[in-house]
Amino acid sequence: MKRIMVVDDAAFMRMSLKMMLEKNGYQVVGEAENGKVAVQKAKKLNPDIITMDITMPEMDGITALKTLKEVGCKSKIIIISALGQESHVREAMILGANNFIVKPYKEPHVMEILSKL
Amino acid sequence: MSGNTERDPMLEMYIFESNQLLEQLEQVILSSEKSIVSEESINEIFRIMHTIKGNSAMMLFNNIATLAHALEDLFDFLRQGEFKDVDSEKLIDRVFSVVDFIKGELFKIEDEKEADADPEVLMQHIKEYLLDLKENNTEGETNHEKKQSNYPEKQQYYISSSKSSGNKIEKHIQDICINYKAVIYFEEACQMENMRAYTVVRSINEIAMNVQFIPADILENDKSSEVIKKEGFTLLFKTDVSEEALDKIFQNTVFLKEYELMRLPNECDIYTYKPKLEILLEDSSLELQEVNTKCNDFNSSASSKMTKQSSINVKVNKLDMLMDLVGELVISEAMVTQNPELQGLNLDNFNKAARQLHKITNDLQDVVMSIRMVPLSLTFQKMNRLVRDMSKKINKEVELKIIGEETEVDKNIIENISDPLMHLIRNAMDHGIESSEKRVQNHKPKKGKIILQAKNSGGDVLIIVKDDGQGLSKEKIINKAFEKGLIDKEPKEMTDKEIYSLIFLPGFSTNEEITEYSGRGVGMDVVTKNIERIKGKISVDSIAGQGTTITIKIPLTLAIIEGMIISVGGSTYTIPIVSIRESFRPKEEEIIVDLQGNEMILIRGQSYPIVRIHERYHVNTKIKKISEGILIMVECDEGSICIFADTLLGEQQVVVKPLPKYVNASKSLSGCTLLGDGSISLILDVAGLIYEYKQKGRDDE
Numbered sequence: 001m002k003r004i005m006v007v008d009d010a011a012f013m014r015m016s017l018k019m020m021l022e023k024n025g026y027q028v029v030g031e032a033e034n035g036k037v038a039v040q041k042a043k044k045l046n047p048d049i050i051t052m053d054i055t056m057p058e059m060d061g062i063t064a065l066k067t068l069k070e071v072g073c074k075s076k077i078i079i080i081s082a083l084g085q086e087s088h089v090r091e092a093m094i095l096g097a098n099n100f101i102v103k104p105y106k107e108p109h110v111m112e113i114l115s116k117l
Numbered sequence: 118m119s120g121n122t123e124r125d126p127m128l129e130m131y132i133f134e135s136n137q138l139l140e141q142l143e144q145v146i147l148s149s150e151k152s153i154v155s156e157e158s159i160n161e162i163f164r165i166m167h168t169i170k171g172n173s174a175m176m177l178f179n180n181i182a183t184l185a186h187a188l189e190d191l192f193d194f195l196r197q198g199e200f201k202d203v204d205s206e207k208l209i210d211r212v213f214s215v216v217d218f219i220k221g222e223l224f225k226i227e228d229e230k231e232a233d234a235d236p237e238v239l240m241q242h243i244k245e246y247l248l249d250l251k252e253n254n255t256e257g258e259t260n261h262e263k264k265q266s267n268y269p270e271k272q273q274y275y276i277s278s279s280k281s282s283g284n285k286i287e288k289h290i291q292d293i294c295i296n297y298k299a300v301i302y303f304e305e306a307c308q309m310e311n312m313r314a315y316t317v318v319r320s321i322n323e324i325a326m327n328v329q330f331i332p333a334d335i336l337e338n339d340k341s342s343e344v345i346k347k348e349g350f351t352l353l354f355k356t357d358v359s360e361e362a363l364d365k366i367f368q369n370t371v372f373l374k375e376y377e378l379m380r381l382p383n384e385c386d387i388y389t390y391k392p393k394l395e396i397l398l399e400d401s402s403l404e405l406q407e408v409n410t411k412c413n414d415f416n417s418s419a420s421s422k423m424t425k426q427s428s429i430n431v432k433v434n435k436l437d438m439l440m441d442l443v444g445e446l447v448i449s450e451a452m453v454t455q456n457p458e459l460q461g462l463n464l465d466n467f468n469k470a471a472r473q474l475h476k477i478t479n480d481l482q483d484v485v486m487s488i489r490m491v492p493l494s495l496t497f498q499k500m501n502r503l504v505r506d507m508s509k510k511i512n513k514e515v516e517l518k519i520i521g522e523e524t525e526v527d528k529n530i531i532e533n534i535s536d537p538l539m540h541l542i543r544n545a546m547d548h549g550i551e552s553s554e555k556r557v558q559n560h561k562p563k564k565g566k567i568i569l570q571a572k573n574s575g576g577d578v579l580i581i582v583k584d585d586g587q588g589l590s591k592e593k594i595i596n597k598a599f600e601k602g603l604i605d606k607e608p609k610e611m612t613d614k615e616i617y618s619l620i621f622l623p624g625f626s627t628n629e630e631i632t633e634y635s636g637r638g639v640g641m642d643v644v645t646k647n648i649e650r651i652k653g654k655i656s657v658d659s660i661a662g663q664g665t666t667i668t669i670k671i672p673l674t675l676a677i678i679e680g681m682i683i684s685v686g687g688s689t690y691t692i693p694i695v696s697i698r699e700s701f702r703p704k705e706e707e708i709i710v711d712l713q714g715n716e717m718i719l720i721r722g723q724s725y726p727i728v729r730i731h732e733r734y735h736v737n738t739k740i741k742k743i744s745e746g747i748l749i750m751v752e753c754d755e756g757s758i759c760i761f762a763d764t765l766l767g768e769q770q771v772v773v774k775p776l777p778k779y780v781n782a783s784k785s786l787s788g789c790t791l792l793g794d795g796s797i798s799l800i801l802d803v804a805g806l807i808y809e810y811k812q813k814g815r816d817d818e
Contacts, residue, residue: 009164015130086339090336
C-alpha cells in the first residue's frame with residue numbers, strides 16, 4: 001500500500017484528500033499544515049508520495065519542495081495548485097515535482113495521477 | 118449534551134474551517150485597521166481568501182468561491198506592488214462586505230438551505246477598486262512591472278538533454294537508434310496542458326536523445342497550452358527503446374486522450390529533419406529549452422513572524438462530556454471517602470490515599486476548567502467592528518475603549534455573551550450617545566466614548582458597558598412602563614435601581630424611533646434572557662447627562678463550586694463558599710425582634726436580618742432555639758443576611774446540577790447537587806434569598 005503524506009494549510013482540504021485517498025486504498029501516514037512541518041515530517045515518515053499545497057503560511061509549497069529535493073528526499077511529490085497559479089506549477093515542475101493536481105479536483109483525476117506516478 | 122444531528126463530516130469541516138478563517142480575517146483587519154494595511158496582513162488576507170476559495174470550489178459553493186477569488190486577486194495585486202495611496206478605509210469595507218456575504222452563505226448552508234446569494238454587486242465593487250488601484254498607481258504599476266521583468270535574470274533552469282549524451286557508448290547507440298515523431302492529445306478536463314506536456318518531455322528524456330518538441334515554449338508561455346489543445350503536442354526524439362516500452366510511457370501520461378507514434382526515415386537525422394518542420398522550431402537549437410523562471414520567494418520573512426502556538430481543535434461537546442465526567446468523579450470521590458460504612462474506623466492509610474485522590478481530582482478539575490477557558494478578546498474585538506460600522510451609518514463619532522480583554526471565561530459563556538454585548542453596545546450608540554451637535558452644546562467632547570471592560574471579581578467575572586451619553590431618563594422610563602402596564606407600584610416607592618431595571622422587562626423600549634440597529638422593542642429582555650441562561654445577572658446605573666453603566670455579572674465557573682453543606686432537620690443544603698463571610702453560634706440575648714416579628718442580630722454595631730431555613734422551606738426540625746443552631750452570614754452586592762441552620766456538616770466541592778423541571782423553580786435555589794452518601798442537597802442562591810427578604814420587608818411596610 002502506498003504511503004502518502006498530505007500537506008495543506010486548510011484542514012478541510014487535508015480531510016477531503018485523506019478521505020478520498022483512504023477510500024481508494026492509499027494509506028495517509030501523515031499530515032502537515034505548512035511547508036516547514038512537511039519537511040520535518042517527511043524526514044521522519046519517509047512517505048512514498050507527498051501531496052503539496054502551494055500557498056501556505058510559514059513555508060510555502062515551492063520552498064518546501066526545494067528543501068526536500070535539496071536534502072535528497074525520495075518521496076514523489078505532487079503539487080496541489082489552484083487555478084491561476086500556473087507560474088508556481090511551472091516552477092514546481094522544474095524543481096522536480098512529479099506531477100500536479102489542479103483544485104477543485106475530481107476523484108478519478110487524482111486517482112489517475114497517483115496511479116501513473 | 119446538545120443533540121447533534123449527524124452531518125457530512127466534510128461539510129462540517131468546511132463550515133468550521135471557513136468560520137475560523139473568517140474570524141482570523143476579521144482579527145487581522147481589526148488589528149491593522151488603524152495603521153495602513155501592512156504587508157503582513159495583506160499576505161495573510163490573501164492566503165485566507167485563497168483557502169476559502171479552494172475549499173468552497175471543492176464543495177461546489179461557486180458563489181462563495183468566485184467572490185473569494187475576486188478578493189484574492191485584489192490582494193494578490195496589492196502584495197506585488199508597493200502602493201502609497203491605498204484607500205484602506207474603502208478596502209476594509211470591501212473585505213468586510215465579503216466577510217458578511219460569506220458568513221451569510223455559511224449560515225444558510227448550516228441551516229441546510231441553498232447558498233444562492235448573488236455576489237455580483239460585491240464582485241463589481243472589488244473589480245472597480247482593483248481598476249482604480251491600477252490606474253491611480255501608475256508608480257505602483259511600474260514597480261509591479263519591474264518586478265515581473267526582473268525575473269528572467271534571476272535564475273535559470275535547463276532541461277538536461279538526453280541522459281546518454283556524452284556517454285561513451287553513445288556512438289554505438291546512435292547506430293541502433295530509431296527516430297520517432299509522436300503527437301499527443303490531452304483530455305478536455307486536463308488544464309495547464311503545457312505542464313502536462315512537460316511531464317511527457319521529462320519521461321521521454323530519460324530514454325531518448327535529441328528530444329525536441331512543438332510548441333517549444335511550453336515552459337515559458339502558458340498560452341502554449343492553447344496550441345496544445347488545438348493541435349496536440351508534438352515530440353521528436355531518437356531512441357533505441359522498443360515501441361511497446363514507448364507505448365507504456367505514453368499511456369502513463371496523465372489525462373492522455375490519444376497519441377500517434379510514427380517512425381521517421383532512419384537515415385533522416387533529426388538535425389536534417391528539422392527544416393521540414395514549421396518555423397516554430399527554427400531557432401530552437403539542440404541546447405533545447407532554456408527556461409527562465411521567477412524564483413519567487415513570496416513566503417516573505419514577514420509571515421514567519423506570525424508563528425502560531427501549536428494547538429488542536431476539540432469539539433465543545435467532547436469537552437462538555439469531559440466536564441461531566443470530572444463532575445461524576447468528584448461525586449464518586451466523595452462517595453468513597455465519606456462513605457458511611459467507614460465511620461468510626463481507624464483508617465490512617467486510607468485517609469492518606471484519599472487525600473492524594475482528592476488532590477488529583479482537584480488538579481484534574483482545574484485543568485479541565487482551564488481548557489474551557491477562553492479569553493474574551495475575540496468577542497470584544499468584534500465590538501470594534503460593530504462600533505466602526507455603526508458610527509458610519511448613524512453618523513455619530515464614537516470611540517470604543519476595551520479594557521481587560523484578556524480576562525478568561527468559560528467557552529459556554531463566550532457563546533452566549535456575544536449577542537447581549539452587541540445589543541448593549543448598539544443601544545449605547547443609538548440611544549445613549551447624543552449627536553455630535555448636542556454633545557458640543559452640552560460641553561462634552563465631540564466624540565462619544567464607550568468603555569467595554571471585563572474584570573475578575575471573586576468568583577465572578579464582571580463585564581461592564583459604560584457610555585458617556587445622556588443617561589437614562591427616570592421620568593421617561595416610568596411613563597413608558599405605565600403606558601405598557603409594566604409596573605404596579607407607586608414610582609415614589611421605587612429606588613433608582615428598580616426604575617432602571619424596568620428597561621429589562623419584556624416589551625420595553627424608550628426610543629420612539631426604531632432604527633436599523635436597535636430599538637425593535639425585543640431588545641433588552643432578550644439580553645436578560647441570554648444572560649440568565651449563563652446564570653448571570655445584569656444591572657444598570659445611570660447619571661442623567663453623564664452616561665449609563667450596565668454591568669453583567671457572570672459566575673466564573675458553571676459546573677463545580679466549593680460549597681458549605683448545612684443540615685436543617687433531615688435535609689441538607691449547600692451554600693456557595695464564596696458568599697459566606699462567617700459562621701458563628703449566636704446567643705439568645707443578641708437577637709432583636711422588630712415589630713413585624715422579624716429577627717435580627719447585632720454584630721459589631723450592625724444589624725443583620727436572620728432567615729431561618731426551616732421556616733423558609735417548611736422543614737421540620739427540632740432545633741428552633743437560636744442558641745442551639747448556627748448562623749451563617751452570607752453576602753452579595755445587595756447586602757448581607759444571616760442564615761439559620763441546625764449545624765454545619767462540612768466543606769465540599771459540589772457539582773451543580775440544574776433543578777429538575779417538576780420542582781417548582783424557586784428564586785432562592787440555584788440548583789441541586791449529589792452528596793457523597795448519595796443524598797441530594799439543594800444549593801441556596803444567596804442573592805435570591807437576600808432579594809426575597811428585602812421584598813418581604815417592603816411588603817410588610
